[in-house]
Amino acid sequence: MTTPSTPVETAFALLGEGRLVDAQNVMTRELEAVTQRHGAGSPEWASVQCDLGNVLLNGDQLDRAIECFRQAVSAAPRDHESHKDQLTYLMNLGMALRMAGRLDEAETELRRGLQERQAFYGREHPGYAFGLQPLAELLLERGDLPAARQVAEEAVQNLWSNSHAHVADAMALRAAVVDAAGSPEPLFLGLDQLPDPVVDRLARAVTGRRPVSGRVLTELVTALETRLGADHQATVNGWSALANHGRDIGDQAGRVEAIERVLASYDRQGRAEEGLMASLGLAMAQDDAGEAEAGLLTYESAYERAERIGRPELQSQVLRNWGLALKEAGRPVPAEQRLTEALTQARRGADHEMAGRAGVALGLFLQHENRLPEARTILEECLPAMDPLHPDALIGRSHLGAVLDGRTCGCGDLPATTAAAFREFVVHQLPADLLARLDVTVEDGDFKIDVELRREPAQAELEQLNNVMEAAYAEFRRRLVRS
Incomplete structure (x- = not known):
């Protein structure tokens, strides 16, 4: 495993672990250090503002990210490189505004950035095309398809003539625009002339788009099979994307x-x-x-596959899913057998999360069968070993609360359990003597928060409180929506 070598790499590694507050704290400390060394408004300061903005953006804290990008853009360039960086900051600002639904502001900043790119690079340089793509995305979102098509085509032609790999991203965007317009023309003209790595990049660009239509995916897979073969990973990924699309529609x-x-x-x-x-x-x-x-x-066949592989955590995963399917099919006896075996196999392995998930599944089954003492034993054993923010842990905790109340189901308690986890998340990140009260409830599908402070906070503590609350809201709002 590669150890992150820079603060922003560390922050993104923490984001990957779901540690939003820790990630933003890393970048906040880096911003303070760089401000002391180089001063606010310096190119170094602007660079860290942009990095912090990207961390916040990936943590669903759009408003704070937008402010960071604005700060980065405000720094006056001192040389060619810092001027080029500022163009990136301006593009990031426009894209963040679009993601926040602030489309008028986004278009203003993206067009401003495109003008500055033309002055800096010239219209034939790929650096200019990089500014065309987010503008075309915005125009597509606004439904201005003729303008989106014109901008996307210019981006494709620019990057194609420069033999630049980013032509793949522009072609994926153009395909989306052509499809949205309902045109019957082929979506991936020129794909057969691209080098294999660029074709692979095109496939990833298409399958990574949200939303993406069935027509776009079908034409992509057909083209990939012809060009790369049925067993190329890009083709397989295309079929996977089609499967996900089928599920969604x-x-x-x-x-x-x-x-x-x-x-x-x-x-x-x-x-x-x-x-x-x-x-x-x-x-x-x-x-x-x-x-x-x-x-x-198919579950039976899958378990035979898992037995051949021989990894306990894989066997546990199959058994757990199989048991849940048997329960839904009205076959409680074999369902319990599979779920019990799933926990046994998970205990043989080293994956504590898998053991926890197996335990929650068995505990819920026992609870719904009105075997509350057994359910309590299983849930109390498995939950402490799990990440308390894991969706299965939240479900398990809601059901354990119902078990302790003598009820056979806690399915309706998940919002309250999520609110309690929200409160716990915040409290553990703050000085012990700061909060007098923190009430968190879920009303109309969203969080309602009431805070009372025990004392007047220092400025740093107030900033920490705001950061923690915003991070908690972003993280738990996603969980509430998924539940």
Whole structure:
């Protein structure tokens, strides 16, 4: 494992672990240090403001990210490199404003940035094209398809003539614009002339877009199979994206077909673990398609795959999903057997999260069967080993509360449990003597927060309180929406 070498790398590593407050604290300390060394308004200060903005952006704290990008843009360039950096900051500002739904402001900043890029680079330079793409994205979002098409085409032509790999991103954007306009013309003209790495990048750019249409994905997969072959990872990823699209729009038959193509490819390549994961996805898709018996047979096959691989955590995952499917099919006896085996297998491995998830699944099953003492024992054993913010841990805690109250279900308690976890998250990040009271409730699908301070906070403490509250809101709002 590579150790992060810079503060921003450390911050993004922390973000990947779900530690939003720690991530922003790393960058806040770096900003303070750079301000002391180089001064506010310096190129170094602007660079860290941008890094902090990117961390906040990835933590769903858009308003704070926008302010950081504004600060970065406000720094006067001192040389060619700092001027080039400022163009990046301005583009980031425009994109963040678009993500926040502030489209008029976003268009103003993106057009301003494009003008400055033309003056700095010239219209034929790829640096100019980099400013065209976010503007085309904005115009697409606004529904101004003729203007979006014109800007996207200019970006493609610029990057194509410069033989720049970013032409893949521009082509993916152009395909989205052409599709949105309902034009019957081919979406990926010129793909056959691109080098393989650029084709692969194009595939990732298309499958990474949200939203993306079934037509775009289907034409992409067809082109990839012709160019790279059915077993190339880009092609397999395209089928996976089609499966996800089928799930999102309720096309379960298309979803099943796409996963079957993925599974067949992994089997041809002898990629056992990937094949196992695909078979689990297939079982869930079959169940959602109303083919419960086919799904159960696929789970049985998946467990045979897991046994051949021999990793306890994989066996546990299959058994857990299989047991839950049997429960939904009205077969409680084999369901309990599979869920019990899932916990046994997980305990053999070193994955504490998997053991916790298996324990929660078994505990909930026992609770719903009105076997409350057994459910309590299992839940009290497994929950302390889990990340308290894990979705399964939140579900487990809500049900444990119901068990302690003598109830057979805690399914309706999840908002209250999430609110309690929100409060705990905030309290543990602040000085022990700062808060007199912190009430968190969920009303109308959102958090309602009431804070009373025990004393007047220092400026640094007030900033910490605001940062922690905003990070908690961003993180737990996502969890509340998913629940």
